[in-house]
Every structure is written in structure tokens, then in C-alpha cells.
Amino acid sequence: MGDVWQSMTGRDSFYVKHLWIGRRGSFAVALLSSVFISVPGVGQQAGAPSPGATSGGVASGVAAAPIYDSQKRPITAGGFVDSGPVVFQDVTKSAGLSGWQHKMGTPEKKVIVETNGSGVCLIDYDNDGWLDIYLVNGSTFDALDGKEPSPHAALFHNNHDGTFTDVAGQAGVANDRWGYGCSVADYDNDGWPDLFVGNYGQNRLYHNDHHGSFTDLAARAGVQLGNWSTGSAWGDFDGDGLLDLYVAGYVHLDRERIPISGTKAVNFAFCQYRGITVNCGPRGLLGEPDHLFRNNGDGTFTDVTTKAGVEDKNRYYGFTPIFLDVNGDGKPDLVVGNDSTPNFLYLNKGNGTFEDASYASGLALNDDGREIASMGIAAGDYENNGLIDFFVTVFGDDYKVLYRNDGKATFSDISYKAGLAQLTIPFVGWGDGFIDYDNDGWLDLFMVNGHVYPQVDQHDWGTTFAERSLLFRNVADGNSKSRRFQYVPAVAGSGLADVIPARGAAFGDLFNDGKVDVVINPVDGPPVLLRNVNPDHHHWVEVGLVGGLKSPRDATCATAFLTANGIRQRQDVLASGSYISANDRRLHFGLGDAVNGGSLEIHWPSGAKETVVLPAVDRIYTITEGKGITGSLCAGKTCDEKAAGSARASETR
Amino acid sequence: MRLQAVMTAFAKGTAMAVLATCCLLQAQSGNTLLKPAEIEKLFPATVYYDGQSAPAQLRNSGGVKFSDGHYVLASLVDTSGYSTSLASKYQGYLITEVPLTIGGKHLAPGAYGIGFVADDKFVVTDLGGNTLISQSSKTESGLSRPRPLQVTADQAGGFRLYSGRRYVQFAR
Numbered sequence: 001m002g003d004v005w006q007s008m009t010g011r012d013s014f015y016v017k018h019l020w021i022g023r024r025g026s027f028a029v030a031l032l033s034s035v036f037i038s039v040p041g042v043g044q045q046a047g048a049p050s051p052g053a054t055s056g057g058v059a060s061g062v063a064a065a066p067i068y069d070s071q072k073r074p075i076t077a078g079g080f081v082d083s084g085p086v087v088f089q090d091v092t093k094s095a096g097l098s099g100w101q102h103k104m105g106t107p108e109k110k111v112i113v114e115t116n117g118s119g120v121c122l123i124d125y126d127n128d129g130w131l132d133i134y135l136v137n138g139s140t141f142d143a144l145d146g147k148e149p150s151p152h153a154a155l156f157h158n159n160h161d162g163t164f165t166d167v168a169g170q171a172g173v174a175n176d177r178w179g180y181g182c183s184v185a186d187y188d189n190d191g192w193p194d195l196f197v198g199n200y201g202q203n204r205l206y207h208n209d210h211h212g213s214f215t216d217l218a219a220r221a222g223v224q225l226g227n228w229s230t231g232s233a234w235g236d237f238d239g240d241g242l243l244d245l246y247v248a249g250y251v252h253l254d255r256e257r258i259p260i261s262g263t264k265a266v267n268f269a270f271c272q273y274r275g276i277t278v279n280c281g282p283r284g285l286l287g288e289p290d291h292l293f294r295n296n297g298d299g300t301f302t303d304v305t306t307k308a309g310v311e312d313k314n315r316y317y318g319f320t321p322i323f324l325d326v327n328g329d330g331k332p333d334l335v336v337g338n339d340s341t342p343n344f345l346y347l348n349k350g351n352g353t354f355e356d357a358s359y360a361s362g363l364a365l366n367d368d369g370r371e372i373a374s375m376g377i378a379a380g381d382y383e384n385n386g387l388i389d390f391f392v393t394v395f396g397d398d399y400k401v402l403y404r405n406d407g408k409a410t411f412s413d414i415s416y417k418a419g420l421a422q423l424t425i426p427f428v429g430w431g432d433g434f435i436d437y438d439n440d441g442w443l444d445l446f447m448v449n450g451h452v453y454p455q456v457d458q459h460d461w462g463t464t465f466a467e468r469s470l471l472f473r474n475v476a477d478g479n480s481k482s483r484r485f486q487y488v489p490a491v492a493g494s495g496l497a498d499v500i501p502a503r504g505a506a507f508g509d510l511f512n513d514g515k516v517d518v519v520i521n522p523v524d525g526p527p528v529l530l531r532n533v534n535p536d537h538h539h540w541v542e543v544g545l546v547g548g549l550k551s552p553r554d555a556t557c558a559t560a561f562l563t564a565n566g567i568r569q570r571q572d573v574l575a576s577g578s579y580i581s582a583n584d585r586r587l588h589f590g591l592g593d594a595v596n597g598g599s600l601e602i603h604w605p606s607g608a609k610e611t612v613v614l615p616a617v618d619r620i621y622t623i624t625e626g627k628g629i630t631g632s633l634c635a636g637k638t639c640d641e642k643a644a645g646s647a648r649a650s651e652t653r
Numbered sequence: 654m655r656l657q658a659v660m661t662a663f664a665k666g667t668a669m670a671v672l673a674t675c676c677l678l679q680a681q682s683g684n685t686l687l688k689p690a691e692i693e694k695l696f697p698a699t700v701y702y703d704g705q706s707a708p709a710q711l712r713n714s715g716g717v718k719f720s721d722g723h724y725v726l727a728s729l730v731d732t733s734g735y736s737t738s739l740a741s742k743y744q745g746y747l748i749t750e751v752p753l754t755i756g757g758k759h760l761a762p763g764a765y766g767i768g769f770v771a772d773d774k775f776v777v778t779d780l781g782g783n784t785l786i787s788q789s790s791k792t793e794s795g796l797s798r799p800r801p802l803q804v805t806a807d808q809a810g811g812f813r814l815y816s817g818r819r820y821v822q823f824a825r
Contacts, residue, residue: 267706
């Protein structure tokens with residue numbers, strides 16, 4: 001372990017760009033002088049968690065020994081190198097995002113509803129071919145009581161020039177409720193993406209009115225609920241061509257019985273983390289059940305949770321649900337990440353019901369047989385074997401879990417073997433994604449981090465409220481066919497060295513340059529936009545899918561396999577993911593040095609299969625079910641076929 | 654490839670045979686292993702220990718109904734309200750109507766705290782948090798799909814109380 005961290009931290013020097021101190025909620029950007037120190041080793045190593053241990057009300061391992069860098073900074077907020085490839089650049093300010101602030105409760109985080117943070121959704125709401133950004137905001141008890149203005153969500157319109165403008169007010173999506181998660185789908189098949197927002201309070205179903213504005217139709221649709229919803233997912237589980245909605249519930253929070261340590265609301269229990277009093281839960285608190293809503297096709301939905309066999313009887317603490325085809329039978333299955341309780345995997349039986357395969361699949365628990373505090377879920381085929389794998393972020397003092405798909409909906413936790421376990425133990429993980437940041441054709445991993453207890457900054461525990469992100473590169477595991485992940489050092493001053501109390505994160509090509517960027521929604525502060533500036537010159541293709549008459553029009557849960565450059569990659573159209581967020585719905589494929597766009601085999605939700613040859617690289621294609629390529633963008637503009645043809649000829653000569 | 658398939662079938666067959674043997678042994682002795690759904694009807698929703706009550710995690714429970722109708726039940730507990738030092742050894746709750754031997758040590762009928770702790774130890778404490786039994790636990794590395802807590806039959810007789818892959822043997 002020490003050696004591993006030394007390789008992470010032991011280049012030349014360390015430097016902190018920001019130090020975001022969550023204590024008392026002040027966003028203190030302490031720009032430290034550039035302190036360059038020659039590298040010693042690192043501190044103590046964290047031990048592997050043992051079964052059955054818990055921290056506070058959250059599932060985790062035993063308290064790990066702290067790890068420090070040479071400047072005595074906890075590894076969660078330090079360990080930077082001063083040279084090396086810069087992969088991400090923080091362009092938040094220049095992009096115009098820094099003026100918006102997330103706010104969730106008070107800085108002390110006395111109640112669990114104040115600390116979990118919100119999601120972020122990438123949505124091309126105006127269908128101009130450029131991703132816009134929806135950032136969910138939280139709220140405060142004072143705002144709920146009318147004593148102060150409610151925080152607003154942001155909808156940042158993409159200006160196509162690297163900048164964004166917040167249009168949430170005029171678009172009618174400010175929410176003004178205590179917001180948590182969001183998801184993106186065209187639930188009425190009108191060709192325009194809609195937005196669902198899960199709240200503590202009533203939810204929003206923002207219908208896209210096609211003119212830059214939305215109308216909240218949640219009440220009419222019957223999906224408002226009313227206590228604490230978090231993440232949501234969309235998928236056509238019954239094959240009628242209409243997208244259905246799954247809404248995860250977290251804790252049932254009663255304003256009259258706020259769960260504060262030592263009070264009657266928690267049976268006079270003292271809620272502690274490493275011996276200090278912290279906010280209570282989720283364990284010990286009544287959960288809020290999940291719901292599955294069937295789309296009736298007339299703007300309304302029917303709650304079919306029990307009928308479909310996905311009843312959350314034990315009221316687990318749900319965060320991130322995703323509909324996608326796990327077992328390759330062409331029908332969307334449902335995976336749900338639950339905090340400190342077993343995860344769900346429901347396999348679609350094709351008759352309007354699901355089979356609960358949570359334990360049998362191996363996804364419910366980690367390899368030690370422990371429940372984990374699932375926050376974010378990355379879904380992707382990191383081995384390029386056609387099977388969807390999952391990477392699940394969890395609490396600190398615990399390793400983050402890579403579930404490899406062994407086929408037939410069974411999974412193995414191979415976190416240690418893949419190189420993802422030891423390094424991730426000190427961090428409290430949230431949003432995560434499988435992204436091919438270097439366009440080499442293999443999915444890498446990105447995760448954002450931040451603690452839930454601001455009190456950790458007052459103790460010498462080797463962890464911090466604000467934490468840095470982690471990036472891992474997918475590499476071959478020796479001479480074998482298997483893959484492992486290699487830590488990518490955070491270069492001081494780069495986006496990977498941002499130290500923030502991150503929560504939601506979404507991944508997508510915001511600049512239409514073929515590189516996957518990251519938007520982060522930290523708790524109690526401005527968002528962070530990390531632009532992918534990795535110095536590779538690899539080629540790529542992206543594909544937006546449009547479903548035909550028997551598929552959902554936005555092709556949610558379609559699966560596509562691109563054969564190019566000697567490998568076969570899989571991508572899925574997903575409406576949700578990461579931590580209660582939504583990524584770019586377009587499929588992204590890195591091609592390495594290949595100059596051939598390859599052949600794309602599409603498995604449409606209708607069951608139809610179609611193969612389309614992509615004529616050129618470095619383009620964003622639109623493919624319509626049964627019609628082939630119906631559009632293409634080059635550098636964000638309609639491709640000039642003549643020029644593209646010349647360029648190709650020139651490359652092949 | 655064919656050999657692998659044969660080996661896989663053999664392994665599955667062996668596992669089934671072991672499982673069948675365990676079940677047969679239990680059926681012969683008239684003892685019944687209990688699942689969480691059955692324990693939910695018997696086990697208190699919250700349990701008292703060291704000055705506090707805490708919810709039992711009945712999804713993670715197991716037990717035995719003996720042939721004479723007596724029970725031994727165990728469940729994990731949400732111990733977030735306890736100090737770290739106490740929570741480290743109080744992870745679950747054990748209720749036994751009959752005297753047990755745990756690793757050769759005697760345990761009288763009653764309610765207890767239990768925990769799998771550091772150094773491969775299993776501890777039983779009284780409701781005041783005092784250690785009554787500290788016994789070495791074993792690890793079954795090859796156990797597939799371990800659970801946070803489960804009770805199984807031991808082929809050598811008696812039963813096993815598991816936390817993940819760690820376990821202790823107990824018998825009446």
C-alpha cells in the first residue's frame with residue numbers, strides 16, 4: 001500500500017490549488033503558496049476493512065489508518081505531483097458557471113437531509129446538438145418555512161463557444177424545492193428531452209415545451225410522491241414503446257421528528273462517527289420506499305411497484321437507479337444502488353414483472369458479504385467483452401467496488417485484483433463514470449469524492465470534508481486478456497487537483513470535440529467544469545440514436561456495439577447514472593489511431609437489430625432506427641462531406 | 654473446454670450433495686434452520702443493550718428451531734448510536750432459549766451482544782457490554798456469496814454462525 005501511494009504521490013512535489021473547508025460552510029479558497037517539496041514517502045497505510053464493521057449510521061469498514069502526503073495533508077486533499085500530463089483543466093470560471101451556488105441546509109450538517117448533495121444532468125434541451133447542463137440545488141429548513149429565498153436550480157445553456165448561460169428561470173426549471181437527483185428522457189416521444197427531478201418534498205416532471213421552456217406536469221402525471229425521493233431512472237420495461245419511470249426513495253423524513261442525535265426521533269440514540277456526534281442515519285431511520293410508474297401513454301403514470309415485483313418492502317435507502325440490459329436478452333433490467341443496505345438487481349422477465357436477482361447475482365453485497373453504502377454507479381463494458389460491468393462508489397474506510405460481469409447476470413467483486421480497492425479506501429465516493437478519457441478504445445474510471453461530516457476537518461483522521469477526484473486508466477493486466485486500472489496522478493493546478501466536497505457528477509462531450517468532460521455539483525458551493533485536455537490525438541466517433549415507431553423515440557436502453565480498430569466496444573443509451581445524475585446520452589467510442597469509423601451494430605429497444613457502417617472518424621452521427629445515418633456533425637457543425645472526403649484521402653495517402 | 658465443463662458440473666454436483674447432506678442431517682435431527690422472513694415474526698424490532706435501544710437488522714438474521722420447539726436467534730443491529738469502542742464488539746444480538754456451547758465454552762439461555770472483532774476473535778457480551786466469551790473465529794475463504802450474517806448447519810454437527818466468511822461453531 002505504501003508503495004502504491006508513493007507511486008501516486010512520489011513524483012517530485014506537491015501543491016494545493018484550493019482548500020475547500022466545509023466547516024461552518026464557508027467556501028474558503030485558501031490559495032496556498034506554491035510549496036514544492038521533494039518527495040518523501042507517505043504515512044501509514046490503510047488496512048482492509050473487516051466484515052461487519054460500521055461507521056456512524058453508514059456502512060463501511062473499520063477506521064483506516066490515515067495516509068498523509070509530505071506536507072502532512074491527508075491524502076484525500078493532497079498527494080499531487082507538479083509535473084506530468086494534464087488530463088483535465090478546471091474551466092468553471094471561463095465557462096461562466098462559477099456564479100451559481102449550490103446550497104443544502106446549514107454548514108454544520110446536523111441533519112442527514114443537509115449533507116447528501118444533489119445531482120447534475122446533461123441535457124440538450126433545445127436540440128441544437130450541444131449539451132446543456134442542469135444543476136439541481138438543495139434548500140434549507142428556513143427556505144421551506146418561507147424565512148429566506150429558496151435556492152434555485154440552474155440550467156446552463158451551451159453557447160457553443162465554451163461558455164454557458166443560466167436560463168433556469170425563463171425555462172421554468174428553477175425547482176425551488178429541496179432537490180436531489182435528476183434524469184433525462186423523452187417520456188412522451190415528442191422528440192424533445194424531458195427532465196425529472198427528485199426532491200425532499202414533491203417531485204417535478206418537467207415536460208419540454210419545445211421553445212426553450214418546460215412545464216411541471218408531475219401532479220397530472222401522478223409521480224409527485226411527497227417525502228424524500230433521490231435518483232430516478234427511465235426504461236421501457238414492458239416493451240410498449242413508452243418509457244416508464246422508477247423513483248428511488250431514501251429516508252422518510254418527518255419535519256416534526258427531525259432525527260437529531262440524542263432525541264426521541266432516534267430513540268434517544270447518540271449518533272456517532274469515530275466517537276464524535278454527527279448527523280444520524282441512514283441506518284436506524286425509517287426508509288422511504290421506491291416506486292415504479294408505468295407510462296400510460298396519455299401523460300399519466302400508474303404505480304405498478306408491487307405488481308411488477310419490485311416492491312421495496314424493507315425500505316432500503318435508495319440513491320441511484322439505472323435501467324439497462326444486464327443479461328443481454330434485449331429487455332431493460334433495473335439496478336438500484338442502496339445506501340448501507342443491499343443493492344437491487346431486478347431482471348426483466350419480459351411479462352411486465354421482474355425477478356429479484358440481487359443476492360444471487362452478487363450485486364447486493366461486496367465480496368466480503370458486507371452491505372455497502374452505495375452512492376454512485378458507473379455502468380460500462382470495461383473489458384470490451386460485450387457485458388456491462390458496474391463500479392460502485394461507497395463511504396470512506398471502505399474500498400469502492402468493481403463488479404465484473406461474469407455473464408448470465410452474475411457478478412464478481414474484483415476490486416482488489418483490478419487495482420481499485422486500496423487506493424480508494426480513504427475517500428467518500430459519489431459520482432462516477434466509465435469514460436474513455438484518452439480515446440484509446442478502453443473505458444477508464446473517474447470518481448468524485450467528499451465527506452458527509454464537516455467535523456472530520458477538526459480531527460487528525462487523515463480525511464477531509466472536501467476531497468479531490470480520482471482518475472484511473474484502463475490498462476492490460478500483464479499478458480492476460482483481463483484489464484486493470486492504473487491511478488493517474490493529479491498534477492498540481494489541474495482539474496484533478498481541485499479539492500471540493502463533490503457529490504453529483506455527469507460525464508459527456510460538452511464541447512463536441514470528441515473528448516469526455518466532467519461536470520461536478522459539490523455541496524454548498526459553485527459547480528466545477530473539468531474540460532478534458534488530455535494530450536492524445538486519438539480518433540473517436542459519437543452516435544445519437546433515434547428510435548423508430550416501436551421503440552422509445554430517444555432510444556433509451558438501446559445497446560450498440562462498435563467494431564473498429566480490432567476491438568468491439570459496447571455502449572448503452574442511459575437516462576440516469578453516476579450519483580443521481582444523467583450523463584451524455586450519446587454513445588462515445590474512442591478509436592485510438594484508427595482512421596476507419598467501423599461498423600456499428602445497434603440493438604434497438606423494439607428488438608430490431610441494425611448494422612450501420614460509420615464512414616468517417618471524429619464525427620457525431622445521428623442514426624435513426626431503420627433509416628441509417630440521418631445526420632452528422634463535424635466540430636459541432638453539419639459536416640462538409642466534400643472537405644471530409646478530401647481529408648480522408650489525405651490521411652490515407 | 655469439455656474438461657472444464659465436466660469439472661464445473663462435478664463441483665456443482667458436489668456442492669448440491671453437501672447442501673443436501675446438511676439439510677438431511679438437520680431433517681434427521683428435527684432441527685430447522687430459520688430464514689430472515691421467519692425470524693421477523695419472532696425477533697424484537699428493536700433491542701436493548703447498554704443503556705440504549707437500537708433497531709435489529711432483521712434482513713441479516715438467522716437461527717435454529719430445535720426439534721423440541723426451542724429457538725436460538727441472531728440478528729445484526731444498527732449500532733450507529735453506540736460509541737466506536739462498543740460498536741466494534743457489539744454488532745449483533747443473540748437470543749437463546751437453551752444452553753449453548755460456543756467453541757467449547759458454555760453460554761446460558763438469555764440475550765447477548767455478539768461481534769466478530771479484530772484478531773479473528775468472536776465475542777459474546779452481556780447486555781451491559783461485559784465480555785463473557787472471547788473465542789477464536791475461523792475463516793472459510795472459499796465461501797461463495799457470503800452474507801452479513803447467516804446460520805448454517807455444520808457437517809461435523811452443530812451449527813455455524815457466519816459474518817461474511819468468518820464463523821464460529823455452536824451447538825446445543
